[in-house]
Amino acid sequence: MRIIVEKDYQAMSKKAALMVASQITLKTDSNLGLATGATPLAMYEKLIEMYKQNEVDFSEVQSFNLDEYCGLKAEHPNSYHYYMYDNFFNKINIKKENIHIPDGSAEDFNKECRDYEESIKKERGIDLQILGIGSNGHIGFNEPAESLNVATEVVDLTEETIAANSRYFDSKEEVPKKAISMGMATILKADRIVLLASGKNKAEAIKDTVSGKISTKVPASLLQTHPEITVLLDQEAASLIS
Ligand code: F6R
Numbered sequence: 142m143r144i145i146v147e148k149d150y151q152a153m154s155k156k157a158a159l160m161v162a163s164q165i166t167l168k169t170d171s172n173l174g175l176a177t178g179a180t181p182l183a184m185y186e187k188l189i190e191m192y193k194q195n196e197v198d199f200s201e202v203q204s205f206n207l208d209e210y211c212g213l214k215a216e217h218p219n220s221y222h223y224y225m226y227d228n229f230f231n232k233i234n235i236k237k238e239n240i241h242i243p244d245g246s247a248e249d250f251n252k253e254c255r256d257y258e259e260s261i262k263k264e265r266g267i268d269l270q271i272l273g274i275g276s277n278g279h280i281g282f283n284e285p286a287e288s289l290n291v292a293t294e295v296v297d298l299t300e301e302t303i304a305a306n307s308r309y310f311d312s313k314e315e316v317p318k319k320a321i322s323m324g325m326a327t328i329l330k331a332d333r334i335v336l337l338a339s340g341k342n343k344a345e346a347i348k349d350t351v352s353g354k355i356s357t358k359v360p361a362s363l364l365q366t367h368p369e370i371t372v373l374l375d376q377e378a379a380s381l382i383s
Contacts, residue, residue, distance in 0.1 A: 198234065209222065270334045271337065274347070295317065
């Protein structure tokens with residue numbers, strides 16, 4: 142596990158963008174695993190700037206998002222589809238057919254999960270997976286539990302995650318209770334992983350992730366088993382690790 146600590150959120154995001162861009166420079170048809178949430182927003186902004194400066198070209202890149210809420214259509218402003226197009230895809234030259242996000246409005250969610258897993262395999266897996274982390278140690282929507290999902294599955298959101306994500310909705314009641322999420326093996330099969338965390342509220346989860354025991358109670362702690370994992374932090378998120 143490689144741990145990099147940057148002074149603040151902007152510096153962390155700049156480094157993350159450089160890592161994504163160098164992946165694409167080395168392999169123009171890279172398969173990127175992408176996350177939503179607050180953490181990667183400035184990384185996406187910096188990648189858009191780099192694209193405008195002709196420093197990175199997404200024309201052969203494929204993307205696979207980690208997760209999507211069940212029950213939200215792509216055009217719903219709180220769907221992860223909407224987030225990705227609004228914050229990133231609409232502003233770069235990625236091809237629409239190369240974008241993969243679980244369909245939160247699928248008729249059969251279990252079939253959608255199987256198809257999604259298949260689509261990752263068909264494209265020969267993920268080269269670089271970007272992750273955020275919940276303050277309870279979740280990655281994707283793999284929440285702390287006695288056991289964790291292996292492959293892409295429908296998952297129940299915990300109260301903690303519903304409360305955390307309610308900031309984007311008018312009320313807590315409107316937050317979907319289920320989501321489709323890549324499973325732990327789906328994530329761990331990526332060739333390289335970069336876990337991003339910023340802010341004091343992530344410090345405890347980061348401490349457990351990098352130096353705690355491997356436990357399904359802290360899903361991100363399983364990342365310790367990955368041979369090519371970089372944990373990219375700002376000083377606040379790193380404040381409880383030495
Ligand atoms: C998002 C995702 C989540 C977030 C996590 C942190 O696609 O998979 O696991 O990465 O909830 O969210 P933020 O960055 O908003 O703190």
